[in-house]
Amino acid sequence: MPELPEIVHLAKQMDVELSNKELLSISNYQEKSLNLDIEHFNNSIKGQKIESVISKGKWLKICLKSKDYIAINLGMGGEIYLSMNHAKLNTKIVFKDDTYLAISFWWFGHIHFVKKDEKHTMDDLGLDLINEDVSSHTFVQYLSQSRGYIKNLLLNQKKIAGIGNYYIHDILFLAKIHPLRKANTISEIKLTALYQKIIEVLKDAISQGGSDYEQDIFAKKGHYSANLVAYKEGKNCPVCQSVIKKIKTSSTTSYICPTCQT
Amino acid sequence: MPELPEIVHLAKQMDVELSNKELLSISNYQEKSLNLDIEHFNNSIKGQKIESVISKGKWLKICLKSKDYIAINLGMGGEIYLSMNHAKLNTKIVFKDDTYLAISFWWFGHIHFVKKDEKHTMDDLGLDLINEDVSSHTFVQYLSQSRGYIKNLLLNQKKIAGIGNYYIHDILFLAKIHPLRKANTISEIKLTALYQKIIEVLKDAISQGGSDYEQDIFAKKGHYSANLVAYKEGKNCPVCQSVIKKIKTSSTTSYICPTCQT
DNA sequence: AGGCTAAACAGGGA
């Protein structure tokens, strides 16, 4: 499940490796992931040149010189490699110089060709605390207006972009916030701490090349490992020694220290 | 809280008494209940002649010969009388022959002037099992598609029009359905029983001139009284002697027999 | 584990 750190890492590498390449074709074996039929998709990209590759939230954006772009979302456990053959890989984006991107979707994923002024999901993404300059004040004001559960809010891509159900556990633990706290009942102090911990955790993960079970475009693993409460049900809280619990929070699972997180 | 039976009764009387009368003016002391300012409202109705009065769900519809109409919703506990003065009455609709309707709103209520082709809430009302010819089959199919609580569904005017939180208790009791059953989990047999009980209860109430704490346009009380489980918390179920309970169901209160209703 | 949409639910206001 690649989240913001992995996507940021991939975008950086792709920006270096792909800029100025010319697109040739796409071959695809998972129809549902494309927003256009393969023929139309091919016609749209052929001959286009890549300007840069950036990211927002969990989305990759391959910007073309024409201002059209390709939006990629790896969904749950998707992978993307540069010029490497894996039997299971099901989508190939080939460049004129014979290099290619090989993309594998473990479950669902998206590769969208988007025209210059076309409306797209990426337009509706919320705050990206890493790629954008969001002040602590803005963040706190923004969150304290919502009356839903803080966890749901943080995972809602239209509100806060990039956090998924992997990094969230340690972020909330570090901020000492229970996932089921209603956002508008959390003190400014705690929300400010939350803001800092989000940036801290995500930046730390980025600097380590992402999580240790995700790979970059050269198939190199990252080194970050969730190591506080995430997936540590039954173990002891590193701060207070309470037993870490696994609880249901709406449609997702959460790992928490019932003592530290309020 | 006038519901379908009271409204049907009022509509019948109003149809007899008001047809062919010519409208003169409206004077109003509860601004919020009108959809137009008093001046505009007066200009709209003056000189118009009444064609008929009908009802749908909890709404009264005074049809004018021009095909414009006046839509009235008595809200919670509203009253409407013909040519009677009550100190508390706050809206008067006067006819050219000096008779008038006196309308009192206890809390919120609506008097809307609607142009011939204008869109109005009444257009979106759901099935009215009394004023319309709805087959048992249609009703059962319709309800079994919803996954929400059966009570919420029955009270939702856009789905089923006319039932409110007075008649609903005995209807569900007679159909042996718990208010919190998900609609799509209820057997066809029970839904068919529900269909019959709704019609039975509402028609019975209509034949008795509505509930015994509502009055008609001549200030005459009805004779129907909810007498099974409604408002009988702590008493015994007339069928199985279990203690009747008062429970919260979403935003409304329900009276049920916890044994009979499943 | 992700993201989308339609339906259902919940709070506040008139």
Next chain:
DNA sequence: CTCCCTGTTTAGCC
């Protein structure tokens, strides 16, 4: 106890 608007939550799909 009414109806309405809005924001939030859920179910089911891809």
